[in-house]
Amino acid sequence: MSENTIADIEENKEDDVENSQEPELHEAEGQEETEEDVSAELGALKEKYLRLAADFDNYKKRLAREKQEIRDFGNAQKLKELLFVLDNIERAIELSEDSHGEKTDFVAFLDGIKLVHAQFLAGLENFGVTAIDSSKGTSFDPNYHQAVFKEHSETYESGTIISEAQKGYLLNGRLLRPSMVSVSQGPEKTPEEDSEEKD
Numbered sequence: 001m002s003e004n005t006i007a008d009i010e011e012n013k014e015d016d017v018e019n020s021q022e023p024e025l026h027e028a029e030g031q032e033e034t035e036e037d038v039s040a041e042l043g044a045l046k047e048k049y050l051r052l053a054a055d056f057d058n059y060k061k062r063l064a065r066e067k068q069e070i071r072d073f074g075n076a077q078k079l080k081e082l083l084f085v086l087d088n089i090e091r092a093i094e095l096s097e098d099s100h101g102e103k104t105d106f107v108a109f110l111d112g113i114k115l116v117h118a119q120f121l122a123g124l125e126n127f128g129v130t131a132i133d134s135s136k137g138t139s140f141d142p143n144y145h146q147a148v149f150k151e152h153s154e155t156y157e158s159g160t161i162i163s164e165a166q167k168g169y170l171l172n173g174r175l176l177r178p179s180m181v182s183v184s185q186g187p188e189k190t191p192e193e194d195s196e197e198k199d
Contacts, residue, residue, distance in 0.1 A: 031065060081123045088116045126168075132168035134161055134179035144175060149182035158186035 028060050132144045138161045156162055161181045168179030
């Protein structure tokens with residue numbers, strides 16, 4: 001082999017060594033850039049998380065405030081309607097006091113009370129409150145009625161309402177207060193009928 005060829009081979013070896021080292025340097029530089037990118041991305045995500053956490057905290061506080069406002073003022077419009085009833089009751093009291101002990105027109109006074117009663121019931125209906133039907137002859141329903149008296153009756157069958165002691169009410173279809181009623185036990189049995197049942 002000639003000296004030129006040996007020199008060329010050695011030169012090629014040196015070039016190969018340099019070329020093999022360059023990619024390692026480029027790879028190391030690429031890793032540094034990647035770590036910086038990851039670190040920047042991590043910082044951005046952390047900032048985004050903190051912003052979201054703050055927004056969520058503000059949302060929870062706003063929701064709690066709105067709930068409290070609904071509790072405090074949600075029925076304001078409906079309560080205004082009941083204030084009209086109160087106004088009419090106060091007018092009735094005022095008119096009776098203005099009579100200075102004189103006899104007032106009872107019929108006019110009663111008509112006024114009936115008007116206030118109707119107005120009050122209309123106000124309750126706006127709240128979703130309705131009366132339970134507990135009229136005479138209605139079947140007793142333990143889901144809506146509470147029996148306070150049991151009586152024998154020739155007119156009404158057993159398990160039928162005879163009279164209502166206190167009205168019951170529903171709130172949007174759900175029991176608010178049961179009706180207190182007297183319930184028929186049917187006709188009173190004679191001693192002969194009692195002895196026949198025992199036999």
